[in-house]
Amino acid sequence: MRTIVVLMDTLRRDYLECYNSNTDCMNPNIREFAQDSCRFDNHFVGSMPCMPARRDIFTGRLNFLERSWGPIEIYDTTLPKVLFQEGNIRSHMITDHAHYFRIGGENYCQQFNTYEFFRGQESDPWVSLIDDPWQPEKYFGDVKRQYQCNRTRFKEEKDYSSVKCFDAAMQWIDNNKGAKDFFLMVETFDPHEPFDVPQEYLDLYNDDYTGPHFDLPIYHKIDEETDEAMEHLRRRYKALITMTDKHFGRFINKLKEANMYEDTLIILTTDHGYCFGEREYIGKSYMPAYNELANIPLLVHLPNQKGKGKAYKQITQNIDLMPTILDYQEINIPTSVVGKSLRTIIEEDKPIQEYALYGTYGCSVNIYDGQYTYMRGGRDQSQCYEYTTSLTTIRNWLGKEKGENIEMGRFLPRTNMPMYKVPSSPAALVKDTCFVNTDHLFDLSCDYEQKKEINDPEIIKKMENLMIKAMKENEAPLEQYKRLELQYSLD
Template identity: 50%
Template sequence: MRTILVLMDTLRKDYLSTYNPTTNVLTPNLDAFAEDSLTFDNHYIGSTPCMPARRDLMTGRLNFLERSWGPIEPFDITLPKVLAEQEVFSHLTTDHTHYFRLGGEGYINQFTTWDFQRGQEGDPWHSIMRDPEWMPEQYHGRLRKQYQANRELWHENEEAYPTPRTFASACDWLETNKGEDDFFLQVEVFDPHEPFDVPQKYMDIYQKDYSGPFFETPVYGEVDVPAEAEEYIRNRYSALVTMTDVHFGRLIDKLKETEMYEDTQIIVTSDHGYFLGDRELFGKNYMHNFNELAAIPLFVKHPQGKKAGERTDEVTQNIDVMPTVLDAFGATTPEEVQGASWQPIFEDEPRDKSFALYGAHGITVNITDGKYSYFRSPNEENQPLFEYAGIPTTIRHYLGEADPAAIQTGRFLARTEFPVFKVPIKRAAILDGLPDVSEYTKDSLLFDLKKDPMQQNPVIDPEIEERYKTHLKTQLDILEAPVE
């Protein structure tokens, strides 16, 4: 048995023709792969953003119910470690630099081996003290000096960009291990995450002419650029999606060349979406988890070709990856895993999951059954709020730095005897650096997804809202959310 998980960061489903036939974005390799796969129409995130989503994938549990951005904990039971007990080899190839920053500890160490392609975002890689060769004087959005330094090492040389290098690394690994069995390969690219840096030949597909200031990384918040720049950044994203698709195609070609395509389970998904001017907003994290963020693509190719070219409306999310992979290898899923395997879907058997719960720690909690989506807003009076962490790191800093005397320690999590830090939180950690953004999540919202799939018109119906509020409370109990 072989399984490959391909994770493309920030990949929006509505930019893919399999989900949106009217899109102008070219993804011929994903389109062809969908013909060999089961396409999931109701697949959702779990925890956001990047590292919380990866802990979901790695542990089959919802990270955001206990903490925000953070590492693999010493008490976590992870997918690669369970596979290792079954003598299944695991390998990760990635360009995701957050694994190597404060708050990303322990993830790569779960794998038997791993490979890292450097240079994405603000990766402190190209070590120059001078200013980078090209620092535009005029620009929209954000400009990272370190990223401008890194791009000197690949500018306009497509094969040297991080995403092509990551897929090439995966192809090399497959060539080296041609014909082997019992492995789990995770191929993870940061694209099409911002900065939307892409060779000009891909931009030429979508927009050859642009005379405005340099722009490839929006500032999170309300759209703050002219209309032509807003259109341009969407085109840059589209171009990056197309480049990512090209190199995904090379991975598929290598699998076919090594005769490992047909009988390998291949899962392709993302971690979350992104606002590209939708609802007059840029970015993610600070607003409600509308489907632009929460409804993500999922294609699963069965190793025996079952349900190829078909679709399912089963409600799924990324915490289901771990039990699905373990199921395929014949391994027992640990009791603490909260996800549910997708294997019954391929056998037309009932599956014990009807809701997806998702959100961000300290911001919102959301639930959907594919018919309605309910967004429960935070409330300033809802105190206390805590993060529970065995390792108290978060994105680029430490939890509780402002008031360490208020931190408690104890055995607060039912599933482990490990003592953890119980850190009081007044503001969500992933909102650090942003102004007061509470306006964007001040109201709880209910949407009828059948009548209003674009989530434009909130439903005002106290009876239905009460029903989904009850569903939400029930799921929070089932998923062992801390009592507060």
């Protein structure tokens, strides 16, 4: 069977017409695709942000309880490898996500039989200019010199790397027209920041902003940014979704022209969302894991459009994608996989998960039970360690200032591979944990926007017990219970 995963980075579900009929963000091709697909309304992240989320997807288990940002581990069992080794199904990745090729992003693309990478996103060290490129004199947020160098290559829309990804996907379909079994992953960094987009898409949103340049926010609480600047930023994001939607639509049309749409499993999702001023937060990671970040879109197009147009309320997470794909490919799901196949929901209308457990390494641990979301912050950050066979993290070496405190041994029961145990203080991804290590409780059945805090000891106790159960089932390291001051027992 043919399987295609389209992953758009930082895609907020409430900006999509298929999830929010009141949005003014134009994404007609995703809307049309949703009409042919199953829509999952209680779909949540697992680990955040980018690379932790991808390890979840590739391995079918949560990353954030034992490690921050890092590579595929030597002991990981990954989706592309299982597909090829157990089913002789060849895989190909098309991406412009530069983090795969920086320190801390090792071995993800290499899981595929083949892959293509298109240069230029964010601070991808691509275009070399000795003299400084153009940079605005006044701006909000940040302006990265390397991206301004890269932008000198973006003369037309076709030059943008996300557009090149969809062009390459269409060419790949032409080259493999009629193939019956494959796994294709098409991944675009857009609509991730910087929210750089051709002017014609901004014009669709009547953007007449004349203030300081603003397309790359710094993650922080709003201070100097004006209301006009924030609205401009939102319009840039909408415009970038609209451009990405256009080229997604071209790709879907190519599948239809090649008679490879109707009987193909096609999954559209993202890694996490983004805050655009809600509660005065801009960005991700450093704030509590509100729904703007954690409740993400998932659309699943089944062969012969089974379940077409149906919306499911059962709890799902990105760790469920690997077992779903293997299930539909009739390949045994490895015992290491914690996620569950969506097929049970689609064909039997039954739940597969009692909860969604999610978070960013070193920050609060969050759980959703179908009604309540409970966020529990760390009490004792000295009980925070990373477990890895490779001392790399985002653009850096992990633990390089703490060599005398790093241990080595066999610490995770599921593998006999020796690994490093690295003390993490502060959290590797979030230097200031004052926001993310706080407790919150919300009732999503009447407060989806999470504006009304609840302080009910009985509900909190219930959610604590569910969190303990969930952490056990996800094989959390024992010190995580100490960090959160949760009572661990062997039974």
